[in-house]
Amino acid sequence: MMALIDSNNFYVSAERVFQPELRDKAGCVLSNNDGCAISRSNEAKEQLGIRMGTPFFMMREQHTSGKLWWRSSNYTLYQDMMRRITQIVRDTFPDQEIYSIDECFCDLATFKHHDLEQVAIDLRRKILQYTGVPVCIGIGATKTLAKIANKLAKKQHKTTGVYYMGTAAQIEQGLKDTEVDDVWGIGPRYGIKLIKAGVYTAYDFVNLPEDYVLKLMTIQGRRTYRELKGLRCIPMEFERPLKEGISTARSFNCMITERAPLEEALACYVANASQKLRAQKSVCARFMVYAQTSQFVVEKDRYTNDIVVKLSQPTSDTGTLITEALKALRRIYVKGYRYQKVGVELRDLRPQSQVQSDLFGKVTVEKQDKLQLAMAAVDHINKVQGRNTIVHGAMGFEKKWSMRQEFLSRRYTTRIEDVIVVKAI
DNA sequence: TCTGGGGTCCTAGGACCC
DNA sequence: TCTGGGGTCCTAGGACCC
Numbered sequence: 213m214m215a216l217i218d219s220n221n222f223y224v225s226a227e228r229v230f231q232p233e234l235r236d237k238a239g240c241v242l243s244n245n246d247g248c249a250i251s252r253s254n255e256a257k258e259q260l261g262i263r264m265g266t267p268f269f270m271m272r273e274q275h276t277s278g279k280l281w282w283r284s285s286n287y288t289l290y291q292d293m294m295r296r297i298t299q300i301v302r303d304t305f306p307d308q309e310i311y312s313i314d315e316c317f318c319d320l321a322t323f324k325h326h327d328l329e330q331v332a333i334d335l336r337r338k339i340l341q342y343t344g345v346p347v348c349i350g351i352g353a354t355k356t357l358a359k360i361a362n363k364l365a366k367k368q369h370k371t372t373g374v375y376y377m378g379t380a381a382q383i384e385q386g387l388k389d390t391e392v393d394d395v396w397g398i399g400p401r402y403g404i405k406l407i408k409a410g411v412y413t414a415y416d417f418v419n420l421p422e423d424y425v426l427k428l429m430t431i432q433g434r435r436t437y438r439e440l441k442g443l444r445c446i447p448m449e450f451e452r453p454l455k456e457g458i459s460t461a462r463s464f465n466c467m468i469t470e471r472a473p474l475e476e477a478l479a480c481y482v483a484n485a486s487q488k489l490r491a492q493k494s495v496c497a498r499f500m501v502y503a504q505t506s507q508f509v510v511e512k513d514r515y516t517n518d519i520v521v522k523l524s525q526p527t528s529d530t531g532t533l534i535t536e537a538l539k540a541l542r543r544i545y546v547k548g549y550r551y552q553k554v555g556v557e558l559r560d561l562r563p564q565s566q567v568q569s570d571l572f573g574k575v576t577v578e579k580q581d582k583l584q585l586a587m588a589a590v591d592h593i594n595k596v597q598g599r600n601t602i603v604h605g606a607m608g609f610e611k612k613w614s615m616r617q618e619f620l621s622r623r624y625t626t627r628i629e630d631v632i633v634v635k636a637i
Numbered sequence: 638t639c640t641g642g643g644g645t646c647c648t649a650g651g652a653c654c655c
Numbered sequence: 656t657c658t659g660g661g662g663t664c665c666t667a668g669g670a671c672c673c
Contacts, residue, residue, distance in 0.1 A: 243641035250641070267640040285641090312673045399671050430647065432671075459643060466638095508640065520666090555642095 213328060213351050213378070214448075215318040216358040217301055217335075219294075220346045220366065222314035223251035226293045227283050229344035230624040239281035242268060245463050246284055246616045256280060284617040290314075292625045296343050304335045309448050317355055319448050329376040336373045352377040352386075355446045356439035359396040360386055360414065387415035387440065397436035402429055414440060454492050454561070460485040461555025465616040467506070468551045474503065475538050476608035478554045482530065482537045483607055485558050487594075489528045490587060497526040497560035499533070501540040506552040517544040526562060529583045530590075533558075534606050 219225060223241035228234045238255035240262060242248065249256075249266045256262045260274055274280040290313055298316055302308050305318035320328060332349040339347050350362025357377055364386055365375035377386045393403025395414050405428060411417050417425075418440045425437045435445045460481040468474055478501065489496060502518035519540045527533065537556055564584075590602050 245641065246639095248640055265640075269639040272639090315673080397671070401670060430670090432647070455643095456645075457643095461642070463641070506640085 213320045213323075213353060214355055214358045215305060215320055215328075215332060216311075216350045216355070216362045217297075217316050217318065217339075217347050218350070218362050218366075219297065219314040220348060221251055221253055222294075222345070223283075223285060223290055224253045224256075225345045226290050227286070227621055228253075229293070230289075231621065234281055237281060238262075238274075238279060239283070240271070241283050241285050242619070244285060244615055244617075245465060246282075246618055247463065249282075250285065282619055284620040286621050286623065287313075288623045288626055289621065292623075293343060293345060296625075297339055297345060297347065300339050300342055301335065304331065304338075307448065307450065309450055310452070317358065317448060320351070328378075329374060332374040332376070333372050346373065348373045348375075350375050350377070352383075353442045354439040354444050356396050356436055357383070357386075357442065360390050360394075360440075363394060364389060383442070384415065387418060388413055390414040392417050395436060395440070397432065397439075398429075402433065405429075454494060455488075456561060457557055457559050458485045458488050458496075458561070459555060459557040460488075461502075461553055462615050463553045464551070464613040466613070468613055469547075469549065471542070471545050471547075473608075473613050474545065474551060474554050475541060475606065476611070477613050478537055478541050478556065479534045479604060479606035479608070480611075481554070481556050482534050483604060485556055486528055486530045486533050487591060489558055489561065490591060492561075493564050494561040495526040495528045495564050496523070496533075496558040497562065498522050499537065499559060500557040501537050501544070501554070502557075503541065503544055503551055503554045505549050509550075513549065515546060515549045517546075519544050520559075525580075526560070527580075527583075528564065529587060530604060531583075534604055538606065 224234075224239060227239075227241060236255070237253070238260050239253045240249040240256050241251040243250045246268055248268060249262055249264065249271065252262050252264070260280060262271060262274075262280070271280060271282070275282060294310075294313055298308065298310055301316060301318065305320065305323075307319040307322070309317045309319075311317055323331065328351055332351060336347055336349055339345065348362055348365040350358045350360065350365050351374070352358040352361045361375045361377040364377070365373055368389070369375045375386075377383055390413060392398060392406050392411055392413055393400065395417065398406070398417075406412075406417065409428075411420065418437065420437070422434065422437060426434045429436075438445050462477070462481070464477065468477075498520060500518055500520045502516065504516035505514050507514065521536055521540050523532075523536065541554065594601050
């Protein structure tokens with residue numbers, strides 16, 4: 213069997229741990245830039261009908277009238293709370309895959325002779341006691357069935373917070389109680405297709421002929437289908453695989469028309485992405501830069517463009533990447549538009565150790581080695597002394613465009629940036 | 638006025654190779 | 656009627672996840 217441990221309304225729950233005044237009241241955590249709701253308390257869902265992605269301005273009245281609290285997203289806090297939760301889980305279920313910021317899968321193969329339901333109930337209680345975050349645990353034969361069991365735990369088994377989907381009868385009932393577009397792997401598009409074809413529940417779905425599923429939804433759909441029948445098709449990933457691409461982009465807090473601030477922002481994102489690149493000891497051979505206006509403006513004011521740059525020598529050096537990225541941006545920048553976002557995507561990642569010197573390139577292996585040492589030193593200083601202690605000049609200092617985070621809570625559990633105030637020289 | 642960001646995987650079609 | 660066959664690489668777009 214497999215277990216899925218998933219926090220309830222995770223960001224909201226993490227905020228409530230350190231701000232008890234937020235408990236039992238309708239509230240939500242906002243996306244980057246405070247743009248829309250991305251985590252909602254049960255009260256916000258049930259009493260105020262706030263949905264995932266509800267824009268900020270549509271909730272303003274509920275906020276000003278005191279019916280709803282909100283916070284900017286505070287990933288430093290959430291990441292650290294999750295680290296604590298997964299540690300507790302590991303003491304009980306050691307074979308663990310951290311799947312997302314608020315979920316982990318566990319392989320229970322070594323727990324054959326235990327009362328799994330009771331073990332899970334105890335674990336859940338322990339997590340709540342030690343961290344203050346409520347979680348639900350679903351147990352099933354495959355990842356997809358564990359996901360379904362988890363949703364049912366949240367809906368139907370609120371008191372224990374655990375649902376064990378073991379017997380054939382439990383599985384059948386579980387599938388019948390699950391709407392087809394609530395199945396992990398079936399999104400809104402396929403959901404619509406299936407409902408049109410008269411397939412309403414997960415149970416209807418597993419009773420389709422396999423060929424039909426393959427034709428309608430390609431091999432991914434077939435994988436979900438087989439998983440629901442109890443065949444393990446999605447393996448556990450105990451080690452986090454290296455990223456195949458790294459992208460960084462943010463919406464601005466206001467629209468930007470001038471080229472200079474766009475370049476500053478892009479330089480910051482490139483620095484951020486290349487730091488992640490070095491963290492996994494990779495280099496990139498190509499990247500894409502894009503710029504766009506808001507998608508909500510009228511057609512004639514809309515503009516989006518991108519450009520792919522192939523590097524003569526794969527690198528993870530921030531300076532080189534910023535220089536090339538800015539050149540690219542100058543080629544797609546058109547004066548007169550009100551830009552909402554620029555971004556960069558590093559692609560064609562490969563291990564640093566594999567890099568071969570470009571036969572005709574100017575950069576020698578020696579110079580490359582020196583650069584790597586320098587960047588490693590910068591990364592270390594920024595880690596110890598706080599982010600952005602050492603920056604490239606191109607990243608600018610004022611950052612008038614930077615993200616809106618008006619309702620940010622403190623980083624209660626981690627130190628750096630809260631303790632040390634760093635000034636750019 | 639105001640609508641997130643970071644990923645992965647698959648497929649189709651075009652260009653090009655011998 | 657019937658216009659090779661096998662392959663790679665690239666891009667764009669679609670779908671999904673949190």
